[in-house]
Amino acid sequence: MSFGRFALKRSLQGIGVVWGVVTVVFALRFVTPGSPINAVAPLDATQETRQAIAAELGLNQPLYVQYGQYVFELLQGDMGRSYIRGQEVTTLVFERLPATIELALAASVVAIVLAIPLGVISATRRNEPVDYGATLVSLGGISTPNFWLGIMLILIFAVEFNIFNTSGRGVDVGDVAMSVINAEPFVGTLLTWLAYITLPAIALGTYFMALITRLTRSGMLDELSKGYVQAARAKGLPRTLIRYKHALRNTLIPVITVLGLQLGTLIGGAVITEAVFSWPGLGTLVIESINQRDWPALQGSLIVIGTSFVLVNILVDVVYAYLDPEVVTD
Amino acid sequence: MVSSRVIRNLKKEFKNSGLAKLGLALVVVILLTAVFAPFIAPHNPTDQQLNQSELPPIGFSETAERTSSQMVDGEIQTVTEEVEITADPDHVFGTDGLGRDMFSRVVYGARTSLIVGVLGTLLAASIGVPVGLLAGYHRGRVDDALMRIADISLAFPSLVLAVALIGLWGRAAVNVPDPFVVAGLAPEMPESFVLPITVVIVVGLVNWVWFARVARGEALSLRGQEYVKASRALGADDNTIILRHVLPNAVTPIIVLGTVQVAAIILLESSLSFLGFSGTTLSWGFDIAQGRDYVSSGQWWIASIPGLAIMLSVIGINLLGDWLRDALDPGIEGEGGAA
Numbered sequence: 001m002s003f004g005r006f007a008l009k010r011s012l013q014g015i016g017v018v019w020g021v022v023t024v025v026f027a028l029r030f031v032t033p034g035s036p037i038n039a040v041a042p043l044d045a046t047q048e049t050r051q052a053i054a055a056e057l058g059l060n061q062p063l064y065v066q067y068g069q070y071v072f073e074l075l076q077g078d079m080g081r082s083y084i085r086g087q088e089v090t091t092l093v094f095e096r097l098p099a100t101i102e103l104a105l106a107a108s109v110v111a112i113v114l115a116i117p118l119g120v121i122s123a124t125r126r127n128e129p130v131d132y133g134a135t136l137v138s139l140g141g142i143s144t145p146n147f148w149l150g151i152m153l154i155l156i157f158a159v160e161f162n163i164f165n166t167s168g169r170g171v172d173v174g175d176v177a178m179s180v181i182n183a184e185p186f187v188g189t190l191l192t193w194l195a196y197i198t199l200p201a202i203a204l205g206t207y208f209m210a211l212i213t214r215l216t217r218s219g220m221l222d223e224l225s226k227g228y229v230q231a232a233r234a235k236g237l238p239r240t241l242i243r244y245k246h247a248l249r250n251t252l253i254p255v256i257t258v259l260g261l262q263l264g265t266l267i268g269g270a271v272i273t274e275a276v277f278s279w280p281g282l283g284t285l286v287i288e289s290i291n292q293r294d295w296p297a298l299q300g301s302l303i304v305i306g307t308s309f310v311l312v313n314i315l316v317d318v319v320y321a322y323l324d325p326e327v328v329t330d
Numbered sequence: 331m332v333s334s335r336v337i338r339n340l341k342k343e344f345k346n347s348g349l350a351k352l353g354l355a356l357v358v359v360i361l362l363t364a365v366f367a368p369f370i371a372p373h374n375p376t377d378q379q380l381n382q383s384e385l386p387p388i389g390f391s392e393t394a395e396r397t398s399s400q401m402v403d404g405e406i407q408t409v410t411e412e413v414e415i416t417a418d419p420d421h422v423f424g425t426d427g428l429g430r431d432m433f434s435r436v437v438y439g440a441r442t443s444l445i446v447g448v449l450g451t452l453l454a455a456s457i458g459v460p461v462g463l464l465a466g467y468h469r470g471r472v473d474d475a476l477m478r479i480a481d482i483s484l485a486f487p488s489l490v491l492a493v494a495l496i497g498l499w500g501r502a503a504v505n506v507p508d509p510f511v512v513a514g515l516a517p518e519m520p521e522s523f524v525l526p527i528t529v530v531i532v533v534g535l536v537n538w539v540w541f542a543r544v545a546r547g548e549a550l551s552l553r554g555q556e557y558v559k560a561s562r563a564l565g566a567d568d569n570t571i572i573l574r575h576v577l578p579n580a581v582t583p584i585i586v587l588g589t590v591q592v593a594a595i596i597l598l599e600s601s602l603s604f605l606g607f608s609g610t611t612l613s614w615g616f617d618i619a620q621g622r623d624y625v626s627s628g629q630w631w632i633a634s635i636p637g638l639a640i641m642l643s644v645i646g647i648n649l650l651g652d653w654l655r656d657a658l659d660p661g662i663e664g665e666g667g668a669a
Contacts, residue, residue, distance in 0.1 A: 013481075016478065017478065017481045017482055017485060020478065020479075020481070020482035021482055021485050021486070024482060024486075028494065028498065032498040032499065033499070033500070135349075139349075139645055139648065139649070140641065140645065142644075142648060143593070143597075143641050143644035143645040143648055144637075144640075144641050144644075145597055145600050145601060145604075145615070145618075145637065145640050145641075147601060147604050147615075147618070148600075148604075148618055148633070148636075148637035148640065148641075149637075151618065151621075151622055151625060151633050151637070152633075152634065152637065154625060155625050155630055155633070155634070159625060159626055261484070264484060264485070264486070264487040264488065265487060265488070266487075267487045267490065268487030268488055268489030268490055269489070271487070271489055271490055271493070272489060272601050272604065272605065275604075275605060276622075283490075286490060286493065286494070287493065287497075287605065290493060290494055290497035290498065291497065293498075298494065302486065302490070302494065305485075305486070305487065305490060306482075306485040306486055307485075309484070309485045309486075309487075310481075310485050
């Protein structure tokens with residue numbers, strides 16, 4: 001199979017999965033007790049009012065018509081109107097999505113920047129104090145609930161030392177970029193951005209930092225024991241070249257795949273981190289929509305979360321296939 | 331299933347690894363705490379003593395400013411006074427905002443965490459393992475269908491799906507009578523344990539896919555083995571082969587995954603309780619949520635202590651998982667399905 005065909009096949013599979021995600025999200029309403037009308041109708045609504053609301057929301061249609069209509073509208077980017085906020089769900093979700101992506105990316109940067117050097121050092125200095133330290137840190141990292149870590153960070157850095165903000169988003173990363181163009185005080189905007197994002201990014205990123213450190217360490221140990229490394233050593237290649245160009249590169253390929261699969265954990269973690277830091281992202285929207293039985297908003301958020309997961313994993317698989325052509329022949 | 335070679339490897343690895351010893355010690359302590367909670371907890375964890383609220387843990391006595399409304403010259407005035415808040419030796423970890431003993435709450439929280447962790451894992455395994463074995467053994471359409479379902483299920487983060495299902499289905503809980511209290515051995519303790527049944531079902535439902543993946547992988551590689559082919563040639567039917575030959579040989583990686591899953595589900599349960607999606611109020615996550623409101627007013631221990639309990643339990647279980655993985659099969663992937 002050629003690389004192009006592999007990418008095409010993987011994308012078609014992805015479309016199938018996204019369709020499944022949409023169907024599951026749609027079905028969720030029918031395995032839930034209580035009618036969606038309850039979320040909209042006043043408590044003392046008469047039977048007529050309730051029927052009128054049902055007709056307005058299209059809930060009196062047969063199931064397959066509702067489903068067909070939902071999918072049809074979804075294909076045009078229409079996810080309905082929020083019961084509670086009255087806004088278009090598409091607008092609502094895409095208003096919230098950038099904040100979540102920004103938080104997830106910031107957390108990933110924190111994680112990757114710390115984890116890869118730590119994992120490499122740990123593997124190359126096996127059983128030295130540095131290795132034990134890194135092992136303990138990563139063990140603690142994968143075992144700490146991120147919401148608790150968030151609260152502890154607030155306790156230390158915001159309450160005791162009063163350095164960071166603990167609630168909300170301040171400015172977004174776009175504002176930081178625009179401040180350069182608009183000749184606004186760049187440093188000031190950047191500092192405001194950092195004041196808001198640093199603690200949530202650390203709270204969310206720590207688990208992944210720990211996970212990547214563990215994966216990098218064991219992957220590096222595995223690669224360094226392989227024949228090609230010994231051959232390269234025997235040939236007299238410099239140690240740094242062997243470690244970083246050869247071994248690390250081969251280590252990172254499987255690490256990327258695991259990270260793709262862990263994206264769900266990252267998004268799940270973002271939901272709770274957003275709750276701790278009142279970060280105005282998709283996670284906060286999901287929880288609010290559940291509590292208010294705002295079905296269109298909940299369905300829209302879940303579909304966007306599920307679809308992002310599928311997209312990122314297709315991307316990971318395609319990049320993987322590009323880096324390691326053997327995958328394509330499977 | 332458990333051969334002498336397996337036991338030998340376990341012992342050897344245990345002897346060489348300090349971390350394995352630490353892990354086992356932590357898990358044993360937590361297990362005993364959970365089982366014998368009524369004897370270990372000095373107070374009833376739900377007992378509110380409002381005149382003893384917000385006491386610091388032992389060793390952290392402090393002076394603080396307290397404002398109160400008092401009648402001064404016939405008028406109600408707000409008076410701020412310096413108060414010495416001394417730790418009470420009766421409350422080792424202090425008390426929470428409602429004067430409940432933190433140590434007792436931490437002890438009882440171990441029950442919730444462990445029971446949800448273990449039952450949730452068993453439920454996930456009992457769905458995932460049969461599905462995975464059947465799919466991997468039969469391959470073809472069954473397998474394709476399973477893999478697509480697994481893909482769809484993976485697309486929803488466990489926490490998001492769990493929050494949605496519990497939020498929508500309700501937070502049902504079952505009262506399980508505490509045998510020690512019923513027998514009259516610890517009369518002042520809560521009579522029953524609140525089992526958050528929706529949480530157990532939901533964490534099982536959102537985590538089955540990890541078991542299905544591992545079981546499928548094992549079945550795929552085992553179906554080609556000579557002894558499986560031989561029993562097929564001898565006329566054994568598929569279900570017998572799966573039960574007698576495939577399952578016993580797939581048990582090791584499933585146990586390793588199960589251990590990691592208990593840790594992951596404990597983290598998931600604490601997240602759910604923290605967000606208020608649980609059926610019980612005796613949970614570490616719930617206490618952290620309560621303690622969060624006290625963080626800015628100086629009562630740091632209410633949120634901190636239950637978190638340390640979660641961390642130590644999860645570290646213990648993860649170390650146990652590392653030990654089992656290293657001793658039983660170095661080739662198993664060990665991560666997956668965390669909260």
